[in-house]
Every structure is written in structure tokens, then in C-alpha cells.
Amino acid sequence: MLDVRRLRLLRELARRGTIAAVAEALAYSPIAVSQQLAVLEREAGLPLLERTGRRVRLTPAAQNLVGHAEAVLERLEQADADLAEARSGLAGVLRVGAFPTATRALVPAALIQLARRHPALEPMVHETDPAAVAHALRGGELDVALVHEYDFVPAPPEPGLTTRPLYGEAMYLAAPAEATRPAAAAEAVPGPEQCAVLRAHRDAPWITATPGTLCHIMTLRACQAAGFTPRVRHRTDGFATVLALVAAGQGVAVVPQLGVTRPPDPGVSLTRLHMERRTNTAFRSGAGAHPAVAAFTAALQAVLPPDLAAPRAQA
DSSP: OOOHHHHHHHHHHHHHOSHHHHHHHHTOOHHHHHHHHHHHHHHHTSOOEEEETTEEEEOHHHHHHHHHHHHHHHHHHHHHHHHHHHSSSOOEEEEEEEOHHHHHHTHHHHHHHHHHHOTTEEEEEEEOOGGGHHHHHHTTSOSEEEEEEETTBOOOOOTTEEEEEEEEEEEEEEEEGGGSOOOOSSSOOOHHHHHHHHHTTTTSEEEEOOTTSHHHHHHHHHHHHTTOOOEEEEEOSOHHHHHHHHHTTSOBEEEEGGGSOSSOOTTEEEEEEEEEEEEEEEEETTOTTOHHHHHHHHHHHHTOOTTSBOOOOOO
16 A cells, blocks of 8 residues: 555655755655655555656656645545534634735735634744745645736646635836826726836836746746846835835836835836736645635635725636
8 A cells, every 4th residue: 555645755756856855845854755755666566766866757657656646635635624624613723825915915804804703723824935835835834825926927737736816906017206207007008008118117227026936027027028128226025115116216116006005105106007916825735625724715805905806817
């Protein structure tokens, strides 16, 4: 009989690429991971790993086994959800991942809702960039998370995870008020005009998120779609800091609706773009019916500001 814990290690190796990365994520030593995978090979009765120097590669049989592992782990999540549903009342730890703007604008109010309805539930919030969520969920570091994607940076499907739409928000070009006439932010400029708006600032310094984040990639791709590569002067992951730098005349930036201060800084001109950032809840496949995950999602939906839209379907 194949051991589920060893199947999880194989699944993580397929996703993370190295034994060292699996060991670090799951709090094992690399030697322990190698030993457990060797035992799994003996249980399977055929080679699962091809070793080339310090690296390993999954054999076709191992890749096939990973697919079965995904199905087994999903059923186990469903079983855990069924057991939790049968218990009276929600209790215990719920590990929540969220990106900074959601952590500031939505999560505190949702936690108040959650505490009123389920006082024995103990949510633990970890501020996590969406790019790191998949590994954290599969590795058991998180139970549910908020992730986002942009029109220019669609989220690829992640094996073993399920996402559900939560809300969509507008995107704005933020520029120093003296650099451009303040634009009405109520209506988005059409797609062709959006390119013209961005191109008008092609020679300006730009402010982006740090490389490797979805927000950074979004700005680069939006500018490239308008026909230029932005000259980046500042990199920061806090939109409040981004807007402060814009107000100080340090450059221009693309920011999401929840990243805009209310009321807007008078030193910043905002032009709404024909773009959207969509936020989803994410969890391990099979865990969507878990009452704690469902309760957190319901609490989020209850506190969404009315000006956040239902997310558009990706074209």
C-alpha cells in the first residue's frame, strides 16, 4: 500500500523541483526527504526518480503517480471537510494568506464578522504575495488565501488548488497633479485611449512593485502593450508609498482601486484605465466545503465595499 505522506512528498517534488526545496517547505531534512522517496520507490516497485548529479527528475511512472496523488489528496481534503461539518461548532486554527491591500482594506472587517459568528475559530493571517500562495497552500502552511490576477497577468491553473471569484477592481494611472490635468476617475478610458494615456508618460520615471511580483509584471506588460518599456526609478510593494512618491513628483505608476487612498491625495492625478485586477479565494482542492474555509469566504463577501464589482470573465 502506498503511503499518503510519501505521495505528498513526491507531489511537492514535482511542483518545487528540488529535494532541498521540498525539505525546506515541509520542515524535513533533505536526507529525510530522500529516504522517504526511496521507500516510496520500493513500495511502487519501479524507479520514480532519475538522478543526474545533484538533481533529480521524475520518471514517466512518477509523473503518472503524481496525478493519482492529487486525486487522493483532494479526497482526503473532502473527508476532512465532512468531519468538520459533523462536529458541533467551528474551532481551532484557520491559516489565512492575503496580499497587503486586502490585508489592510478587507481582512480586518472580515475577522470581526468571523469572530461574531464563530468565536472559537482562531484565524491566523499571514501577509503573502499571490506568487507564493500555491506552494504555501499545498505545503499546508495556509488553509485559504486571497490571490489576484490582472488582465495582462492571468493566473495559470495550479494543480491541487481551486479558486473562486470574489471581486474585481478598477486600475488607475497615478501621475503627479502638476504633470497632467486631473482626470475624472468615474469612467474607464477605452482600450486604444488607454495605450495613449500610458504612452504619454513613456519618458517619465516609473514606480513599480518589486521584481517577481504580479504587480511588477502587470506594469511592465501594460507599458509594453502601449509600445514602450518603462524606465523604473523606484520599486516598492506598498501602494501608499507608491502614491506618496507620485505626489512627490518622483514618477508615475499603475495602482489598483483598493490601493488608492480615500480621499485621494491632491498631489496625485488619477486616470481610470481599461484594466481590472480580479481577486479570488484559493484553497486546496476538496477543501472548499470545509466549514472554516466557507465561513471565512462568507465573512469576506459580507464586508465587500459596494463599489467593488463582480469580476469580469477573462477574455
